[in-house]
Amino acid sequence: MAGGSLAVATGQFTCSRCDWAAPAEVTVWRCPRCASAIEFASGGNTELAVQALEGEGVWRYKDWLGVRQMVSLGEPRTSLAAFPGQPGVMVKNEAALPTGAFKDRGAAVFVAWLAERGVAHIALDSSGNAGAALAAYAARAGIACDVYVPRSTSPAKRVQAQIYGARVVPIDGARAASGVAAQRAAAEQGVVYASHIWHPAFVLGVQTLAFELWEQCPTLPAAIVMPVGAGTLLLGLARGFQRLQNAGLIQQVPRLIGVQASSCAPIAEQFGFASAGATAKSSIAEGIQVADPPRAQQIVAAIQESDGCALAVDDDAIGEHATELGSAGLLVEPTAAAAFAGLQQARDRDLLAAEESVVVILTGSGLKTLSESMLAEPNLGPD
Numbered sequence: 001m002a003g004g005s006l007a008v009a010t011g012q013f014t015c016s017r018c019d020w021a022a023p024a025e026v027t028v029w030r031c032p033r034c035a036s037a038i039e040f041a042s043g044g045n046t047e048l049a050v051q052a053l054e055g056e057g058v059w060r061y062k063d064w065l066g067v068r069q070m071v072s073l074g075e076p077r078t079s080l081a082a083f084p085g086q087p088g089v090m091v092k093n094e095a096a097l098p099t100g101a102f103k104d105r106g107a108a109v110f111v112a113w114l115a116e117r118g119v120a121h122i123a124l125d126s127s128g129n130a131g132a133a134l135a136a137y138a139a140r141a142g143i144a145c146d147v148y149v150p151r152s153t154s155p156a157k158r159v160q161a162q163i164y165g166a167r168v169v170p171i172d173g174a175r176a177a178s179g180v181a182a183q184r185a186a187a188e189q190g191v192v193y194a195s196h197i198w199h200p201a202f203v204l205g206v207q208t209l210a211f212e213l214w215e216q217c218p219t220l221p222a223a224i225v226m227p228v229g230a231g232t233l234l235l236g237l238a239r240g241f242q243r244l245q246n247a248g249l250i251q252q253v254p255r256l257i258g259v260q261a262s263s264c265a266p267i268a269e270q271f272g273f274a275s276a277g278a279t280a281k282s283s284i285a286e287g288i289q290v291a292d293p294p295r296a297q298q299i300v301a302a303i304q305e306s307d308g309c310a311l312a313v314d315d316d317a318i319g320e321h322a323t324e325l326g327s328a329g330l331l332v333e334p335t336a337a338a339a340f341a342g343l344q345q346a347r348d349r350d351l352l353a354a355e356e357s358v359v360v361i362l363t364g365s366g367l368k369t370l371s372e373s374m375l376a377e378p379n380l381g382p383d
């Protein structure tokens with residue numbers, strides 16, 4: 001994603017791999033020639049005008065997103081706070097977004113892009129948070145929404161999407177089976193397949209997290225630690241920071257450290273921090289169970305360009321760090337606790353020096369995933 005371009009042409013698709021390019025159409029979700037992920041074309045070197053920023057949250061950056069329509073649920077600027085007892089560690093709490101997860105950034109911009117094109121009905125697949133976020137923004141935009149989820153998805157996430165009015169369809173099998181089901185249903189029913197994993201508008205919305213961090217930090221941290229599944233968070237941050245750097249607004253992109261669950265760690269494997277073939281087994285970190293991410297090459301390249309790495313943590317470490325975050329008053333989903341566990345591992349492996357400043361992205365609320373399995377010592381006795 002290197003290059004000098006600052007603006008994004010949201011009306012023009014290009015392929016991330018071959019030389020296919022065409023005006024953006026809502027029915028196209030991957031390259032029709034080589035089946036790789038599509039991108040928006042570069043909009044050239046239009047200035048990223050700081051004086052154009054207005055309000056707070058995702059739509060503060062409207063002029064930088066190239067989307068004319070806004071769909072908003074009142075997104076706040078999420079807090080960035082020091083983590084007690086760990087000097088130099090800050091946590092960015094994305095649970096404060098309207099549906100309780102960072103996915104709202106991508107969903108707001110993706111649904112706005114779809115609404116701008118008159119889309120009336122979408123089908124999508126999700127492990128939970130993205131489905132809930134897209135269902136909420138689709139509801140606000142008056143777009144009908146079908147969400148295909150793995151049957152193992154947290155009941156709270158399924159019910160959440162249903163309360164937003166989505167039709168939720170549980171699918172047996174691994175995470176990928178839900179994608180196949182959504183694509184098939186969309187094709188058969190003439191509905192738009194709105195995949196947050198494939199569509200560039202979703203990653204575009206996640207760039208606002210980089211913009212927000214830039215405005216919140218007098219000096220950007222040396223590293224940012226986050227969970228990685230399909231990579232929309234990591235790619236959104238990488239591209240957002242890249243654009244800020246191209247615009248001369250920051251000197252350097254922070255090192256990006258991606259954290260996966262050791263039971264499903266195809267990206268960490270590329271960095272030698274997970275064993276081959278450890279894919280698609282269950283983990284409590286359901287948000288990052290993506291065995292074959294369509295943007296894997298882009299994720300690895302973005303990490304390498306930032307001089308970062310990808311690690312894998314096991315369920316025990318995730319549970320321990322969920323408890324540690326809880327002790328600091330932070331109730332996070334296991335996927336977010338995985339990032340915190342990854343920070344510990346990065347320190348233990350000397351990938352991060354003790355004095356280096358770090359931001360950990362707390363991707364989502366723990367309210368959706370409450371389960372006694374999160375407790376090191378379940379206490380089921382009477383009061």
Ligand SMILES: [Zn+2]
Pocket residue numbers: 015016017018019020031032033034035036
């Ligand atoms: Zn292609």
